[in-house]
Amino acid sequence: MLSTAYSPWFILLCLAVGAGYTALLYSAQGPWSRAVNYTLAGLRFVVVSFLCFLLLSPFIKTTTTRTEAPTIVLAVDNSQSISLFTPKPALSQLTVGLPQLAATLREKGFRVETRTLTKPNTAPDSLRFTASRTDLSQLLSDSREANAERNLAGVVLVSDGLVNRGQEPQFSEFNFPIFSVALGDTVAKRDLRLTDLVYNRVAFSGNKFPLEAEIGYEGYAGGAATVEVREGGRVLQSRRVALPAGRRRVKTTFQLTAPTPGKRRYEVRVLPQTGEFTVLNNARTAFVEVVKGKLRVLLAGAAPHPDLKALRAAILANNNFDLTLVVAGVGAPLPAGASFDVAVLHQLPARGGLGQELLARVRAAKVPVLYVLGAQSDYAAYNQLITGLNVQPRGAQTDEVTPLPNPGFARLPLDEESRRRLAQYPPVPVPFGDLRLGGGAEAALWQQVGRLPTQKPLLVFGSAAGSGPRAATLLAENTWQWRLAEAIAHDNHPEVYDRLIGRTLQLLTQNANKKRLDVYPTQDAFGTQDDVTLGTETYNAVFERIYDQKIILTLTDSAKKARTVTFANAPDGSPLHLGPLPAGLYRYQARATLGGQAQQTSGELLVQNQPLEAQESKADHRLLAQLSRRSGGRLYYPAHLDKLAQDIEKANFKPQLSSEEDLKDLVNLKWLFFALLALLTAEWATRKYQGGV
Numbered sequence: 001m002l003s004t005a006y007s008p009w010f011i012l013l014c015l016a017v018g019a020g021y022t023a024l025l026y027s028a029q030g031p032w033s034r035a036v037n038y039t040l041a042g043l044r045f046v047v048v049s050f051l052c053f054l055l056l057s058p059f060i061k062t063t064t065t066r067t068e069a070p071t072i073v074l075a076v077d078n079s080q081s082i083s084l085f086t087p088k089p090a091l092s093q094l095t096v097g098l099p100q101l102a103a104t105l106r107e108k109g110f111r112v113e114t115r116t117l118t119k120p121n122t123a124p125d126s127l128r129f130t131a132s133r134t135d136l137s138q139l140l141s142d143s144r145e146a147n148a149e150r151n152l153a154g155v156v157l158v159s160d161g162l163v164n165r166g167q168e169p170q171f172s173e174f175n176f177p178i179f180s181v182a183l184g185d186t187v188a189k190r191d192l193r194l195t196d197l198v199y200n201r202v203a204f205s206g207n208k209f210p211l212e213a214e215i216g217y218e219g220y221a222g223g224a225a226t227v228e229v230r231e232g233g234r235v236l237q238s239r240r241v242a243l244p245a246g247r248r249r250v251k252t253t254f255q256l257t258a259p260t261p262g263k264r265r266y267e268v269r270v271l272p273q274t275g276e277f278t279v280l281n282n283a284r285t286a287f288v289e290v291v292k293g294k295l296r297v298l299l300a301g302a303a304p305h306p307d308l309k310a311l312r313a314a315i316l317a318n319n320n321f322d323l324t325l326v327v328a329g330v331g332a333p334l335p336a337g338a339s340f341d342v343a344v345l346h347q348l349p350a351r352g353g354l355g356q357e358l359l360a361r362v363r364a365a366k367v368p369v370l371y372v373l374g375a376q377s378d379y380a381a382y383n384q385l386i387t388g389l390n391v392q393p394r395g396a397q398t399d400e401v402t403p404l405p406n407p408g409f410a411r412l413p414l415d416e417e418s419r420r421r422l423a424q425y426p427p428v429p430v431p432f433g434d435l436r437l438g439g440g441a442e443a444a445l446w447q448q449v450g451r452l453p454t455q456k457p458l459l460v461f462g463s464a465a466g467s468g469p470r471a472a473t474l475l476a477e478n479t480w481q482w483r484l485a486e487a488i489a490h491d492n493h494p495e496v497y498d499r500l501i502g503r504t505l506q507l508l509t510q511n512a513n514k515k516r517l518d519v520y521p522t523q524d525a526f527g528t529q530d531d532v533t534l535g536t537e538t539y540n541a542v543f544e545r546i547y548d549q550k551i552i553l554t555l556t557d558s559a560k561k562a563r564t565v566t567f568a569n570a571p572d573g574s575p576l577h578l579g580p581l582p583a584g585l586y587r588y589q590a591r592a593t594l595g596g597q598a599q600q601t602s603g604e605l606l607v608q609n610q611p612l613e614a615q616e617s618k619a620d621h622r623l624l625a626q627l628s629r630r631s632g633g634r635l636y637y638p639a640h641l642d643k644l645a646q647d648i649e650k651a652n653f654k655p656q657l658s659s660e661e662d663l664k665d666l667v668n669l670k671w672l673f674f675a676l677l678a679l680l681t682a683e684w685a686t687r688k689y690q691g692g693v
């Protein structure tokens with residue numbers, strides 16, 4: 001549609017100007033015929049009138065209407081439990097019927113997309129049930145987010161309802177109907193399984209510590225099972241556990257004695273019995289770090305603050321910490337003979353010299369320190385401590401941020417659930433200004449402002465001057481809100497906040513006596529489908545972090561077969577990727593030459609089968625029915641896929657119409673310029689040809 005910025009009556013004026021100009025120029029008879037004169041007059045009239053019309057700022061408004069077909073997502077749980085426990089006829093009906101369902105829906109005008117736990121897009125006739133874990137909530141959320149700009153009509157969820165990762169899907173809200181197709185078998189298989197291990201990850205040398213095993217059973221009620229605890233192939237303890245009738249699970253507790261300090265690996269196994277459906281779920285591994293004694297922690301604050309209560313609760317959640325709490329000018333002072341292994345200083349150094357005595361005691365003790373900065377912090381005094389971070393705030397301005405894990409900091413591994421919880425934390429204030437990392441300092445957490453991720457540091461690990469004790473800095477104030485929000489959302493279990501504080505203190509003390517070459521697994525154990533990764537740290541003679549150093553790694557499996565890898569540690573902190581490895585215990589030795597001196601370190605890593613999908617054989621069709629009922633869908637079985645297609649068609653999902661308007665100024669169209677130029681050229685050429693001027 002053509003419009004102008006002025007009244008359309010001005011178009012008559014434009015025509016009048018064009019007609020007047022033409023009459024003045026061509027009213028007298030020229031040296032050409034009357035027909036040529038009328039033609040030339042017409043050309044001049046069109047050009048002049050149109051040029052005047054362009055002064056009215058004309059524009060073209062274009063409206064484009066698009067039709068978006070309704071989308072149906074086939075969300076397929078392609079986990080191993082489907083192939084393990086689904087009866088063969090039902091699985092065959094699914095593999096044949098699912099491509100037919102997709103084709104039928106496309107014929108009815110639907111856009112069909114197939115997603116699995118492991119692939120965002122796949123063909124329904126090429127499904128392989130090999131995924132080692134099931135997160136249905138993530139599968140449904142990904143289906144929604146991937147079609148946020150499309151006309152998502154519904155999701156066909158093909159699953160057995162067994163979830164072993166992420167959030168339970170029935171507690172999430174979905175704004176589309178879920179049509180569930182139930183797989184698996186609701187009749188439990190005859191099976192013994194080790195469902196859980198409960199233990200403290202740290203024990204004290206020479207002390208006894210409990211290891212609680214939970215045994216699940218189907219078909220063996222009234223009998224008994226033999227449970228063993230092994231270390232390095234040696235049976236430490238074995239006992240016969242009764243399996244009472246009327247129950248499905250029973251617990252038993254072993255009391256083990258912690259040996260000399262170091263990392264220990266204990267395998268707990270339920271011995272197989274006759275008629276057992278699978279033995280994949282009969283064993284689990286416990287990793288215990290044996291230490292000399294409890295870590296003594298000093299928590300000191302410049303003034304009373306809710307953060308102190310949150311930090312105190314997080315520290316006391318770990319049985320391996322002894323805590324002393326001191327607030328400057330409040331309550332009893334720090335005893336003269338008090339000693340500690342690590343200190344947490346909340347807003348110390350503080351403005352006005354508050355808490356100088358506490359700060360002096362900590363510096364004299366030469367222990368690692370976690371600094372928590374806030375509104376009362378004296379940033380000038382803090383910068384003089386040379387902690388690896390320099391903070392130059394701009395007045396009292398702050399940013400409201402949430403924590404964002406740095407994937408390159410392998411010393412603080414976070415699983416998907418921990419990352420999800422961190423993303424749900426409420427924003428807290430941090431100083432706004434110039435934040436600069438010093439040599440050897442690394443950010444474990446970055447700042448995320450709203451939805452904008454940044455690489456501004458939030459939690460920093462760095463060294464004090466020279467080879468002194470390590471220091472860490474948390475720039476966030478009011479982190480008590482993090483712990484409270486997590487406790488409310490997760491049944492009073494703020495595990496991620498407590499683990500973050502505890503792991504930070506452990507890292508500070510573990511690195512008090514650094515090795516110049518350190519190579520370590522990024523997690524306690526890897527699955528056979530995981531990418532095995534090793535973190536690497538190299539330091540110069542004054543223990544400053546250095547990079548791009550040539551490292552030779554020799555990896556040896558349990559069969560004494562060695563594999564050598566040569567690599568350089570990257571400045572971005574990314575780990576060495578070894579890829580998936582077969583199950584087994586591997587030992588490694590790393591060598592490097594740093595500053596002309598040979599350095600060496602060694603360790604071990606475990607790759608094990610993680611049979612999460614074999615832990616539960618009884619399908620949970622009740623969960624699928626609940627999901628469908630709450631969202632407005634229904635529950636189906638593989639034999640009823642034709643009925644599912646009919647019901648989706650009867651639901652009368654409509655195409656979505658969307659329109660888009662586009663405004664273009666006529667004067668900006670290049671082709672108009674060339675058209676007017678062509679008309680003027682034609683007029684001029686005709687006049688010259690006819691003998692005119």
